[in-house]
Amino acid sequence: MSDHLLSQLAGEAARLAQLGFMACTAGNVSVLLEHQPLVAAMSPSGVDKGQLKPADFIRIGADAKPLPPDTRKPSDEALLHVRIYQATGCQAVCHGHLPHTTALSLAGGQELVSREVEMQKAFAGTTTHEGARHIPIVENSQDMEELARFVIAARQPAVPAVIVRGHGVYAWGNSIREAGRHLETVEWLARILWLCRVGGITQPQAHARQQS
Amino acid sequence: MSDHLLSQLAGEAARLAQLGFMACTAGNVSVLLEHQPLVAAMSPSGVDKGQLKPADFIRIGADAKPLPPDTRKPSDEALLHVRIYQATGCQAVCHGHLPHTTALSLAGGQELVSREVEMQKAFAGTTTHEGARHIPIVENSQDMEELARFVIAARQPAVPAVIVRGHGVYAWGNSIREAGRHLETVEWLARILWLCRVGGITQPQAHARQQS
Amino acid sequence: MSDHLLSQLAGEAARLAQLGFMACTAGNVSVLLEHQPLVAAMSPSGVDKGQLKPADFIRIGADAKPLPPDTRKPSDEALLHVRIYQATGCQAVCHGHLPHTTALSLAGGQELVSREVEMQKAFAGTTTHEGARHIPIVENSQDMEELARFVIAARQPAVPAVIVRGHGVYAWGNSIREAGRHLETVEWLARILWLCRVGGITQPQAHARQQS
Amino acid sequence: MSDHLLSQLAGEAARLAQLGFMACTAGNVSVLLEHQPLVAAMSPSGVDKGQLKPADFIRIGADAKPLPPDTRKPSDEALLHVRIYQATGCQAVCHGHLPHTTALSLAGGQELVSREVEMQKAFAGTTTHEGARHIPIVENSQDMEELARFVIAARQPAVPAVIVRGHGVYAWGNSIREAGRHLETVEWLARILWLCRVGGITQPQAHARQQS
Numbered sequence: 139m140s141d142h143l144l145s146q147l148a149g150e151a152a153r154l155a156q157l158g159f160m161a162c163t164a165g166n167v168s169v170l171l172e173h174q175p176l177v178a179a180m181s182p183s184g185v186d187k188g189q190l191k192p193a194d195f196i197r198i199g200a201d202a203k204p205l206p207p208d209t210r211k212p213s214d215e216a217l218l219h220v221r222i223y224q225a226t227g228c229q230a231v232c233h234g235h236l237p238h239t240t241a242l243s244l245a246g247g248q249e250l251v252s253r254e255v256e257m258q259k260a261f262a263g264t265t266t267h268e269g270a271r272h273i274p275i276v277e278n279s280q281d282m283e284e285l286a287r288f289v290i291a292a293r294q295p296a297v298p299a300v301i302v303r304g305h306g307v308y309a310w311g312n313s314i315r316e317a318g319r320h321l322e323t324v325e326w327l328a329r330i331l332w333l334c335r336v337g338g339i340t341q342p343q344a345h346a347r348q349q350s
Numbered sequence: 351m352s353d354h355l356l357s358q359l360a361g362e363a364a365r366l367a368q369l370g371f372m373a374c375t376a377g378n379v380s381v382l383l384e385h386q387p388l389v390a391a392m393s394p395s396g397v398d399k400g401q402l403k404p405a406d407f408i409r410i411g412a413d414a415k416p417l418p419p420d421t422r423k424p425s426d427e428a429l430l431h432v433r434i435y436q437a438t439g440c441q442a443v444c445h446g447h448l449p450h451t452t453a454l455s456l457a458g459g460q461e462l463v464s465r466e467v468e469m470q471k472a473f474a475g476t477t478t479h480e481g482a483r484h485i486p487i488v489e490n491s492q493d494m495e496e497l498a499r500f501v502i503a504a505r506q507p508a509v510p511a512v513i514v515r516g517h518g519v520y521a522w523g524n525s526i527r528e529a530g531r532h533l534e535t536v537e538w539l540a541r542i543l544w545l546c547r548v549g550g551i552t553q554p555q556a557h558a559r560q561q562s
Numbered sequence: 563m564s565d566h567l568l569s570q571l572a573g574e575a576a577r578l579a580q581l582g583f584m585a586c587t588a589g590n591v592s593v594l595l596e597h598q599p600l601v602a603a604m605s606p607s608g609v610d611k612g613q614l615k616p617a618d619f620i621r622i623g624a625d626a627k628p629l630p631p632d633t634r635k636p637s638d639e640a641l642l643h644v645r646i647y648q649a650t651g652c653q654a655v656c657h658g659h660l661p662h663t664t665a666l667s668l669a670g671g672q673e674l675v676s677r678e679v680e681m682q683k684a685f686a687g688t689t690t691h692e693g694a695r696h697i698p699i700v701e702n703s704q705d706m707e708e709l710a711r712f713v714i715a716a717r718q719p720a721v722p723a724v725i726v727r728g729h730g731v732y733a734w735g736n737s738i739r740e741a742g743r744h745l746e747t748v749e750w751l752a753r754i755l756w757l758c759r760v761g762g763i764t765q766p767q768a769h770a771r772q773q774s
Numbered sequence: 775m776s777d778h779l780l781s782q783l784a785g786e787a788a789r790l791a792q793l794g795f796m797a798c799t800a801g802n803v804s805v806l807l808e809h810q811p812l813v814a815a816m817s818p819s820g821v822d823k824g825q826l827k828p829a830d831f832i833r834i835g836a837d838a839k840p841l842p843p844d845t846r847k848p849s850d851e852a853l854l855h856v857r858i859y860q861a862t863g864c865q866a867v868c869h870g871h872l873p874h875t876t877a878l879s880l881a882g883g884q885e886l887v888s889r890e891v892e893m894q895k896a897f898a899g900t901t902t903h904e905g906a907r908h909i910p911i912v913e914n915s916q917d918m919e920e921l922a923r924f925v926i927a928a929r930q931p932a933v934p935a936v937i938v939r940g941h942g943v944y945a946w947g948n949s950i951r952e953a954g955r956h957l958e959t960v961e962w963l964a965r966i967l968w969l970c971r972v973g974g975i976t977q978p979q980a981h982a983r984q985q986s
């Protein structure tokens with residue numbers, strides 16, 4: 139089962155790389171292999187995420203260190219992945235550097251708000267475009283324990299993703315494909331927000347119905 | 351014949367996915383197989399539309415339910431496809447989430463208007479760039495019967511597509527390729543509208559001829 | 563030799579399609595096969611230009627009609643290609659619908675002006691970024707003889723391409739690859755012009771040297 | 775070893791072409807083969823950089839001329855590559871025409887400044903997003919000795935790349951992949967700067983910490 143999962147994880151990383159979310163060897167992905175004690179498979183540090191093979195993933199424990207005898211270096215952000223597994227009970231985590239999301243995060247504020255957009259339904263559990271989805275933004279930090287605290291504290295029940303200012307997005311899900319889809323969804327919604335902002339368009343504040 | 355059509359439908363869905371119109375497993379496509387009683391082949395719910403195989407499509411009847419003994423779940427919007435077949439007499443329907451179209455639809459109004467653009471000729475039956483093409487915008491709804499009423503009521507004879515606000519586009523045609531081309535055409539025209547809007551460019555209101 | 567040329571022409575059409583210049587089955591390409599009397603190979607009407615095979619091209623004469631016994635329909639714009647061969651002495655013509663170029667052409671005026679951009683050197687014969695390149699814009703017309711007159715009258719010696727307002731670009735060259743490169747060059751320069759325009763950036767009016 | 779390096783160089787050139795950095799046969803790449811006396815392998819002039827094979831690269835010496843008996847023409851900018859090897863001690867150089875970087879360079883000024891963006895860490899040696907990275911801009915010149923002087927004089931210790939106004943970027947690194955990654959990093963940061971500029975967003979001037 140583990141081989142199948144690692145193969146799927148490599149495929150999803152390649153798909154996200156193809157979307158431009160893993161530029162400059164950035165970005166990382168992981169999948170939970172065992173829950174108690176925690177074992178996850180994590181992408182390696184500093185390589186092109188579009189070319190990963192199952193054997194490239196590194197098994198890490200709850201301390202985010204490689205399980206002996208493996209001594210390879212997982213992504214620097216492995217500890218943040220572990221904390222997300224512990225806090226959310228999810229099965230997979232994807233992180234990418236998303237251009238529209240990153241640019242909008244630099245405008246300040248503690249969230250991006252998408253309103254009345256059908257694609258909000260791509261977040262698992264959202265069943266209507268009506269209303270708003272608030273995607274939290276936290277400050278960036280090179281201290282992974284600190285960044286993990288920011289992310290855990292900021293997360294919203296209806297949104298399986300947190301934006302890190304000037305950096306990118308952490309998204310999670312109940313499967314590898316769902317975690318990847320949630321990452322893609324944040325950038326899609328942020329792109330619409332940016333296209334609207336630059337076009338002088340305000341997203342609707344309330345649900346307006348057409349006469350039928 | 352049906353196998354050939356389903357193969358073509360999978361190919362067109364992959365082409366539209368490659369264009370970025372099926373992000374986050376969104377979007378759906380169908381083709382009419384029998385007219386009376388109506389049978390259509392519909393893409394399944396919640397999967398990547400770039401990877402479909404002919405066997406993945408689900409035969410549905412006029413009630414938008416799978417034909418027994420098939421119990422798989424077609425796309426939630428199957429009923430809207432059925433209503434479009436019934437109202438227009440078309441052979442295929444394609445639905446995608448188009449970023450520039452979606453952003454512009456959030457500006458309000460009941461239509462996007464493209465003027466004096468050659469690509470307007472990519473709508474079947476349009477033979478000149480002169481004049482305007484009005485692409486209707488309807489409100490979004492999670493009630494497929496209601497959304498179908500909006501779409502059917504709003505459609506224009508010269509434009510084989512309707513925009514759903516904050517959502518995307520339904521396009522249809524006399525063949526799979528034509529339906530897909532009509533979807534692509536709406537986003538191409540909307541992208542030009544957005545590039546003009548942001549660049550402070552007003553599309554011409556009337557046909558101006560150069561002296562020759 | 564002809565087979566090799568048609569193979570190359572199909573490859574260049576696929577490359578231009580990949581760049582997004584042949585959306586919605588638009589765009590067309592041709593290569594000169596014989597000069598006197600003129601015979602050219604022209605892409606067919608209404609098909610995806612990313613999937614052409616050598617046998618798909620249609621031999622046409624100076625009247626832009628298929629050479630008997632061929633009765634297939636070449637692109638509607640075949641006559642314009644013929645007129646460009648006759649006026650310029652070029653070996654190949656490429657036409658595409660280029661989004662930034664099309665949007666900027668709708669702002670009015672008789673030319674796009676690129677200044678002090680290195681990529682101006684991608685036009686054959688231009689050896690420096692210094693100074694400006696004026697790319698003519700003509701009005702669109704569905705009458706190919708009229709459109710040909712506009713294009714022939716407007717062309718500039720240093721720029722092997724003419725923009726048709728709200729439509730796209732015709733580019734030519736001494737080889738298939740050169741004609742395709744000239745098409746690509748117009749959109750690259752227009753994209754820089756649009757990025758500057760929207761960013762409030764004025765391209766330099768004169769050559770400023772840095773102290774060294 | 776040399777064959778392996780040339781294969782890797784062709785692969786990196788294809789990757790950069792795929793990112794759109796080598797449009798219109800522009801751009802060039804090289805790798806150092808011997809240090810004393812200097813021998814580098816340089817991409818040829820005027821060909822598509824996405825299709826290079828190891829045998830296409832041309833060995834050049836410290837005078838930027840092909841080593842006899844080779845008489846093929848290396849890229850016009852070979853001399854600039856040589857000067858960068860001599861001044862920096864790097865192992866590889868990549869040059870591309872980057873659209874957002876080029877547009878922003880036309881706004882004037884002597885640098886692009888990126889602040890508080892995580893991707894700044896994609897420059898080798900940068901370990902935090904805190905603070906700013908100043909990417910120098912020099913004037914363009916068709917005289918390679920002059921352009922080399924501009925580039926060498928302007929380079930900053932923390933940034934392995936220099937922007938040439940209206941032209942593109944020269945980036946270098948301790949390996950082929952690192953040089954390519956540095957090129958990609960400049961355009962990624964410039965794209966964020968452009969997205970912010972057009973969206974009316976000012977990048978933070980100082981590091982603001984969230985209360986934790």
